[in-house]
Amino acid sequence: MIGKLILEDGSVFAGEVISRERAVGEVVFNTGMTGYQEVLTDPSYCGQIVTMTYPLIGNYGTAAVYDQAIKSYVRGFVISELAGDPSNWQAECSLPQYLLSRGIPCIHGVDTRAVTRRIRSAGTMKGIIVPAEAGAEEIKELFGRLPEIEVVAEVTPKEVYRMPAEGPRVAVLDYGIKRNILNSLAKAGCDLTVFPADTLAADILGRDFAGVFLSNGPGDPKDVPKSIQTVKELMGKKPIFGICLGHQLLALAAGADTYKLKFGHRGANHPVKDLATGRVYITSQNHGYAVDEATLDGRDYVVTHRAVNDGTIEGMKHRQLPIFSVQYHPEAAPGPDDNTYLFDEYMTLLRKEG
Structure with a gap:
């Protein structure tokens, strides 16, 4: 036809x-x-x-x-x-x-x-x-x-659910999480409780969680202001790890800005440089927005990863607080397992802070 x-x-x-x-x-x-x-x-x-x-x-x-x-x-x-x-x-x-x-x-x-x-x-x-x-x-x-504009509301779960394990208890804010991310967190040893995107910070802080994970998801991060507020209230209270949309929400909660890329980054072959080691990783990506680096100035964040193709921010961390994030997808394994070290780093952070 x-x-x-x-x-x-x-x-x-x-x-x-x-x-x-x-x-x-x-x-x-x-x-x-x-x-x-x-x-x-x-x-x-x-x-x-x-x-x-x-x-x-x-x-x-x-x-x-x-x-x-x-x-x-x-x-x-x-x-x-x-x-x-x-x-x-x-x-x-x-x-x-x-x-x-x-x-x-x-x-x-x-x-x-x-x-x-x-x-x-x-x-x-x-x-x-x-x-x-x-x-x-x-x-x-x-x-x-x-x-x-309400694409996050379409993909987020309607109810809280658990993926129990013998390890640190982690609250996952699900903005449209991929199954492989949950599996990677579980494989690293996290006891997961998954919450809908509109969960309030008080609902998480009122329970005994070792850390918080901010997931990937669709759309413009500025379209979910309630999620930005929740992340803002969680900062400094628990160790936080964000991926993709979670990375962007973290930046907005910190007072930085995001912008729409001309045609985005989508594929399994995007080179990203770890600025601490100088090593370049082949990464899987799927995002149409990026963090505006100029707006990070004076906000106690340091850029940790950078896209080789266009120089955009692919990772950041707080200078004092146990908070870090990446724009790409370490669970997607295009390397195939080069980027799974980030989940291990998160586990180390949870045990240290706990």
């Missing part, structure tokens, strides 16, 4: 759609050669149409073990060549079957290089996926829908 991806600047890219499902969202691109299922189930992509820059997608199929959440939150999927006959002993179904069973709009046979070049030139923008017969009025109506 012929379809098209239309960007809000009027650019049109033809392809084939696997269903008549329409998609509306912010169009972004991911440079990973693998990990398409993890992308589809990463809550940080909530509200977005994801373009995969690697041409062949779906060749190893899908399996439940790779899901990062209980469902997919992406609004649409754009690929060049869709593999319908996977070759992998773990495969439980093909990618087309996976997409159809979850109602994820997908357009394939698209010139994804051209899509990516357009986004890199003009910046991320709203887009839609529609069948070829979609008329002008429908297209206008789809583009007229209000932008999504």
Whole structure:
């Protein structure tokens, strides 16, 4: 079935759609050669149409073990060549079957290089996926829908739950956490209690937790002011470790600022330099916002990690308090295990402060 991806600047890219499902969202691109299922189930992509820059997608199929959440939150999927006959002993179904069973709009046979070049030139923008017969009025109506700002509320859990272990008790503020992050914290030895994003600081400080973890999540960090206030009230009370959105919320709670990147960092091949050791790590990233370094001046924070490609902040820590964060995803293992030392550092901090 012929379809098209239309960007809000009027650019049109033809392809084939696997269903008549329409998609509306912010169009972004991911440079990973693998990990398409993890992308589809990463809550940080909530509200977005994801373009995969690697041409062949779906060749190893899908399996439940790779899901990062209980469902997919992406609004649409754009690929060049869709593999319908996977070759992998773990495969439980093909990618087309996976997409159809979850109602994820997908357009394939698209010139994804051209899509990516357009986004890199003009910046991320709203887009839609529609069948070829979609008329002008429908297209206008789809583009007229209000932008999504409450994406964290969509992905956060509704109730508190536990992942018990024999180790320090950690309160996890879940803004859209990936399963691999929870597993990495548990593997390091943390006894986890996971809280919804709108949890108040008093609900955490009133219980015997050794530390607090701030998770990844979707959207603009400034769209969740209540979460920023909670983080502000937790600072100096408990050791804190933040990843991705958690890193940005920590910066805002400290009085710094964040800004939107032109086309973001999304992929499994982003080099990041540890400024303490000089070592460069290959990292997995998924974010559209960054911390404004100039606004960190005079706020007792030091930059610990920096993106090699564009120099943006990829990590920071407080000079006196047991607080640190990174912008990238150490649990995603593109190295494959180069960055898991951060979870061990957090455990060391918990035991020291405890």
